[in-house]
Amino acid sequence: MFTNQHHLKHLLRPHHYTSEEQYRAELRHLFHPAWHPLAVKSDLAKPGDFLTFDLLDTPILIRNFDGELRAFLNVCPHRHSRLTDTARGNAEKLRCQYHGWEFNKDGGTGKIPDAKAFRPWDRDNSCLRRFRVDTCSDLVFVNFSEKGPSLREWIGPLWDVWQEYGGAYRHAGTWEKDFPCNWKVVLENSLESYHIPEVHPYTFKDFPPEENAWHELTDRFTSFKTVPPREFATRAQDWIVRRMGEPVTNEYWHRVLHPHATGSSLDSFRMMQCVFPTGPTSCRYRCIFFTLRGHRQNPLAWALYRALRSISTMIAKKVFAEDGSIYAGVQRGMEVSPHPGVIGTREERVYHFQKFVLDNTRGPRELPLAPAPEVEHANGVCAE
Ligand code: FES
Ligand SMILES: [Fe+2]
Missing domain, CATH: 2.102.10.10 (Rieske [2Fe-2S] iron-sulphur domain)
Structure with missing residues (x-):
């Protein structure tokens, strides 16, 4: 179910995806205060x-x-x-x-x-x-930042959900890739299912109908939930998850904690993706991937874990490559576009994200930060 019933304004203008000034404002106001998931x-x-x-x-x-x-x-x-x-x-x-x-x-x-x-x-x-x-x-x-919210405060409402990066799920791999586009091109792509038929025609085929797409839009994060169709791959996943002794929900979740920490999941995996600006028109995507291991220690559970890890990693990388094929074209169009752009109801998370970016990088927030307080050092021990 979508929150909005009418199309929305494309709040960001092309220059927000190209300008040095916007890039600097985002580094200062969005990224330096944030916690970044970097490793396991x-x-x-x-x-x-x-x-x-x-x-x-x-x-x-x-x-x-x-x-x-x-x-x-x-x-x-x-x-x-x-x-x-x-x-x-x-x-x-x-x-x-x-x-x-x-x-x-x-x-x-x-x-x-x-x-x-x-x-x-x-x-x-x-x-x-x-x-x-x-x-x-x-x-x-x-x-x-020396000061600011603790990690627990920053993750806030998603803290319990993100405890699942561990436990029954085991780290399967980390990969990263640089793209010749503004970081928001990558992030906004992840916030909508509208591109599925064109960009993922074989892996996902079609976007879910509105009655099977739940959006939550909050100040700290947005989320999307859907129940994938009961096709062969879904039924096979359910069978494996049950044999590994874990509960089957058959729900796909995608949550973005502003500005960039992106957790997504099916019963078979937990994925933490992040995109970092490396310049006004370049970025680095980083993915930390976990697959289900479960708690059973028998040989079947171990064999299923190995198979699931290999298949899930292959599919995740394929989807990642499909999305990656579109970013440069979006950026090139963005740089010469005379259009204001428009956002559909299925893309309402993009609007919400753009509002977050604007609210936190324009107006008074663009003023220089006060100088950092002097840090005192005592007895050769550096201050925390
Ligand atoms: S010890 Fe000389 S630069 Fe580090
Ligand atoms: Fe995609």
């Missing part, structure tokens, strides 16, 4: 495990310090080198690759080669910049 706990299971990312003009390093996850700006306070250029690995110490400064879990310095050369020691300017890191079930989130 099993990526960082052992002490010394680390991952690095380049997101939102920011190099990030997440590391396991004896069981505690910590995230830092991947830039050394000595002479600005990245601490490491390795995407993932394990190292006994967090040590800069250039001159070997070592850092502890608070971002303070440990061993400094030839330390006497730095007398008197400038403690305040020798700490790594720390980011907040937290987990929701098996998902690892990072936040660039």
Whole structure:
């Protein structure tokens, strides 16, 4: 059921998908305050495990310090080198690759080669910049802001639902891809089922009728639910899920927590997708994919899990590639379009998303932020 019964205004104008100014406003007001799902706990299971990312003009390093996850700006306070250029690995110490400064879990310095050369020691300017890191079930989130809502507060109404990224579901893979389009092109595509007949003619075939499409539109998120038709693939999935000892709902859910965290699910999988701007007309899509493992330990359950993981991953990547084939064309059209655009009732989540973007990036919100408060350092321990 749709909330609106009449078409809606396309609130964003083409320049919102191309301008440097809008890009900067979105980084500042939408992305820097947000929590970003970047990894899973099993990526960082052992002490010394680390991952690095380049997101939102920011190099990030997440590391396991004896069981505690910590995230830092991947830039050394000595002479600005990245601490490491390795995407993932394990190292006994967090040590800069250039001159070997070592850092502890608070971002303070440990061993400094030839330390006497730095007398008197400038403690305040020798700490790594720390980011907040937290987990929701098996998902690892990072936040660039020193202050703001906790992860639990930020996820808010979806906290219980997103506990399912773990438990009966097991991480099956993570993939990412860069696209030559504004990030909102990708996100808006995910918010509507209207494109299904043209873009997914064989995988999904048709969009569901209105009576089988439920939308929820709130300040924090929008969602879509449908019950897929009882075709062979659906019946096969139900059979497998039952044999694995898990409940069958046969519901498909898609929820986007503003601005970008996108959780979708069937009984057979849980998927967390995110799209990050990498420039005004480019973005990076990242997907963390879980498939059903269930709790049964018998050989049949294990074999079904392996089959489900392989088939679900293949289908998810196929759908992802189909969507990916349209983005560049949308962006190219957007850049020269003389039209105001229009949004149908089936696309009402797009309208809601556009309103969120405008409300949070125009007017007073475009004013520069107040300077960050001075951070105090005490006893060589960097402030939280
Ligand atoms: S730049 Fe990192 S130790 Fe010199
Ligand atoms: Fe799609």
